[in-house]
Amino acid sequence: MEYYQKLAQRGVHLDTNFQAIKKLWKNKSEESLAEISLPEKILSQTNPYTIHPVLLDACFQGIGITLLEEDQNITYLPIGLDKFTLYENTSHTHLWSHVKLRSRKSSIQHTLIADVEIIEPQGTIIATVEGIQLSPVSPETLFASSQNTYTDWLYGIEWRQKQIFTASSEHFLTPQKISDRLTPRFTELVNKTEITYYQQLLPKLDHLSLKYIIQAFQGMGWKFTENQSLSKQSLTIAKKYQRLTDYLLKNLTEAGILNKIDDHWQVIKTSNSATIERQKQELLKEYPFAEIELTLLHRCASQLAQVLQGKCDPVQLLFPQGDLSTATQLYQDSPGAKMMNTLVQETLSVALETLPQGKKVRILEIGAGTGGTTAYLLPYLNSAQTEYCFSDISPIFSEKAKQKFSDYSFISYQTLDIEQDPQKQGFSAESYDIIVAANVLHATENLEETINHVHQLLAPKGMLLLLENTSALLWLDLIFGLTEGWWRFNDEVRNDYPLISAQKWQKLLIDREFEHTAILKPEQKQGETVSQQSIILGQKKASAPKNWLILGDKDVFAENLVNYLQEKGQYAILSQEIDNLDEFQHIIYLGSLDSPEPSNLTTQDLETASEIGCTNVLTLVQTLANSSTPPTLSIVTRGAVSTETEDILPGLTEASLWGIGKVINLEHTQLNCRCIDLDTKIAPEKQIQALLSVIESTEKETQVALRDDQLQVSRLVRHGKIEPYKLEIPQNEAFKLDISQKGTLSNLELVPTSRISPEQGEVEIKVGATGLNFIDVLDGLGLLPFEREWFGVECVGEVVRVGEGVNELKKAIAF
Incomplete structure (x- = not known):
């Protein structure tokens, strides 16, 4: 089939058994329809499957036809999906796949998202796959060769002491107090000579x-x-630039150049004779500091006709071949940017003045882009008390930022589309004390939803520091207004222009449940002429007392925990029932703390306790999975995890809960599940304090152990250099892998054996390499419920002898 030939030309070679697409169609709207049949060779394998893996793979292959026009050096790999729904539990050999690629938010969005409908021949949808995410990867990354030996592939768990920080937002000044403090400074900056010239x-x-x-x-x-009459219908304008075209015509009308009459425009004034180049040079001579503004304006506006007709990508004008330097200079070094970024930095510094020692502030910058604002903030932050997350919708900006800010150890990088639910992108609710958003939120489709997502990420009493363009500047519209994101707005806040006033921003924040807001203003009225940008502050409300559900038996520890929470003004109950969970913000599972002593433990005790504990937690998670407002979940054990400091583990029967806890973290990120292992040697009150400090902490630690009054966290680290253990190979004789005593793999050994002549229909293989399979590991550890007399399931080698009736394999390589 031609499609598979095109894939092969791009270096993607599929075995014939995986070439299940028989017919394939694609339209211009990035949709495809594929007819799929299971290859004849594997028709007999359909029995165990509802949808055979080959058929499912071919359904996803339909995405590829929508990407064939992409750069041939880029391969897309699936990295995740939002939802899989199966409607019919019947085996099929013939299906149809309908693929729809979602529109990109902007030209710089690299991760692609697709939806797939799987349809049986009569037209019934049997399954849907929603939100398949595909990330681009270059051949260099995909096939990068490594000189590392297998010892570099080995990792292990290491436990490290760590101070757990609690929320810091309750210590911030209110927005109005911050504004009052900075008003004189704003006035001082506005009155500087360079700002006057810039105005x-x-x-x-x-x-x-x-x-x-x-x-x-x-x-x-x-x-x-x-007096010339002009018609918009005579122009060939791309659909996505209709709004921009209307805005440009409106500006010409307000400038007295055009007059709108019904659906036509009449020229009432012609432009003066000065050429663009001449006027540009005159401005550069008068304002030599404006070289960046004039350069970027000319680069973008001189191609305006091509952009409006859809013949030129504006992102390439802004960032030619991925070069961010010119745009970075505008965001970072122009007089206006310098003043406003300085004010943002000083606003942040004032907000953090009252941060006590021992508290850590978590800062998220949304849409950090070229890092223009970031560069002003990082030098003034205390590395010992700061966690700074640089986020943007495009990984390109993050990669550039990693190089630019490599000297700052407290900064992390994450992809974030603030228009989508942050929790579905790996962000935890209420996980940031301060959110900085500089000239980014206006470029979203719905401001109410965007602010809701910001509010969702802020901790109680957390602060939003917003820098926004709040009045129109035509020259900026001809630069950034050429991008799709500028005109995507579709909400009740904006009518015909993406920017809103500072007062509207303030009202929007109040409407979205920000308790305190303020606009940073200079004292003198003439300073308002530079306020095309404004700093708006919003502070989230303090949290109401939380509702806590303690799941477990009525033992002393559980009752003390409930009493401790109630004394702190929280609502807490102890129960064994898993119901009415929506009213709780925190659930602590203590149901497996009553462990039998290890010395008295039987295999049956271990199996029973593990089964009961895991079943209880699984039932709990299944109940919570569909909650619209899921609580946090903490699974508490006591002496169940080895940190390599214990002689014995008194909570051995609880260890399996850590396995299920890790799975919960992967499959139900919205629960923010933590596994916390307490120390039996520590006083109960200190155990309770440590437990609550972890649950209420600002850290995203999911595996924590209390040992010797210190909190430890697990880290995956490269294993230290080890000397490989090599088995001695018997010389000049046949041998096999055996084990002297099952229970540990260190007892494996190679022992001599006799060669057996192949019987009818058999072959003898000289083994070159053999795979180590999971069943072999279980066998070596003595965990199989049955006996085997050999190790190994598969091998690669040379056929050296054949039995009677074998004619085609006398000289062959065996797999």
Whole structure:
């Protein structure tokens, strides 16, 4: 089939058994339809499957046809999916796959998302796969060769002491107090000479922008002669730029160049004779500091006609071949950017003035982009008390930032689309004390939903520090307004323009349950002319007392925990029943703490206790899985985990809960599941204090152990250099792998054996390599419920002897 030939040309070679697509169609809207049949060779294998793996793989292959026009050097690998739904439990050999690729949020979004419907021949949908995410990877990354030996592949768990920090947002000043503190400073900055000159420049840049707009319309066929009647229908404008075109025409009308009459425009004034280049040079001479603004404006606006017609990608104008330098200079080094970024930095510093020692602040920057604002903030943050997350929708910006900010050890990088639910992207609710968003939130489709997502990420009393353009600047519209995100708005806050005033931002925050807000303003009215950008602060409400459910038996520890929480003003109950869970914000599972002593433990005791504990937790998770407001879940054990400091583990029967806890973290991230192992040697009150400090902490630690009054966390670390244990190979004779005594793999040995002549239909293979399978490990550890007389399931080697009736394998390589 031609499709598989095209895949092969891109270096993707599929075995014939996996070439199950028989017919394939694609339309221009990035949809595909594939007819799929199970290859004849494996028709007999359908019995155990509802959807055979080969058929399912072919359903996903349909995504590939939508990507064939992408860069041939890029391969897309699936990295996750949102939801799989199976509607019918019947085996099939013939199916149809309908693939729809979701629209990219912007041209710089690299992760692709697709939805797949799996349909039986009569047209009934039997399964859907929603939100398949595919990430691009280059051949260099995919096939990178490594000189590492197998010893570099070995990792182990190491327990390390760590101080657990609790929330710091309760120590911040209110937005109004911060604003009052900084008003004199804002006034001082506004009155600086370079800002005064910059204020004079801005309207002249807008005037130059009018000339670029006229030039663009002329390039598309309009003639700007006096009294000329012009029709928008005569222009070939791409659908996604209709809003931008209307906005440009509105600016020409407000400038007195055009007059709108019904659905036509009449030219009432022609532009003066000064050419764009001449006016640009005059501005550069008068304002030499404006080279970046003029360069970027010319690069983008001179191609305005091509952009409006869909013939030019504006992202390539902003970031040619991925070069962020010019845009970074505008965001970071222009006089206006310097002033506003300095104010953002000083606002953050004032907010953190009252942060006590021993508290850590968690800061998230949304849409950090080129790092223009980040560069002002990081040098003023205390590395010992700060966790800073640099986030953006595009991994390109994060990769550039990693190089730019490599000297800062307290910064992490994460991809975040603030228009989507953050918890589905690996972010925990209420996990940040401060969120910084500089010139980014306006570029989202729905501001109410966006602010809801921001609110969701903020800790109680957490602070939003918002820097936004709050009035129109035509020259900026001809730069950033060419991108799709600028005009995607679709909410009740905005009508025909993506930016809103500072007062509207403030009202929006209040409507979205921010308790305190403030707008940072200079004292003097003339300073408002530079307030095309504004700093708006919003503080989330303090949290109400939490409801705690303690699941377990009525023992002394559980009752003391309930009493401790109640004394702190929290609502807490002890129960063994898993019902009415929606009213709780925290659930602590203590149901397996009553462990039998290891010295009296039988195999049956171990199996029974593990089964009861895991079944209880599994039932709990299944109940919580569909909760609209899931609580946090903490699984508590006592002496169940080895940190390599214990002589014995008194809670051995509880160890299996840690396995299920790890699975919960992978499959139900919304529960923020923690496994916490207490120390039997520590006083109960200290155990309770340590337990609650972990649950209420700002850290995202999911595996914590209390040992010797210290909290320890697990880390996956590369194993130290080890000397490989080599078995001695018998010389000049046949041998086999055996074990002297089952229970440990160190008892494996190679022992001589006699060669057996192959009987009818058999072959003898000289083994070159053999696979170590899980069943072999279980056998060596003595855990199989039956006996085997050999190790090994598969091998690669050379056929050296054959039995009677074997004619085709006399000289062959065996697999």
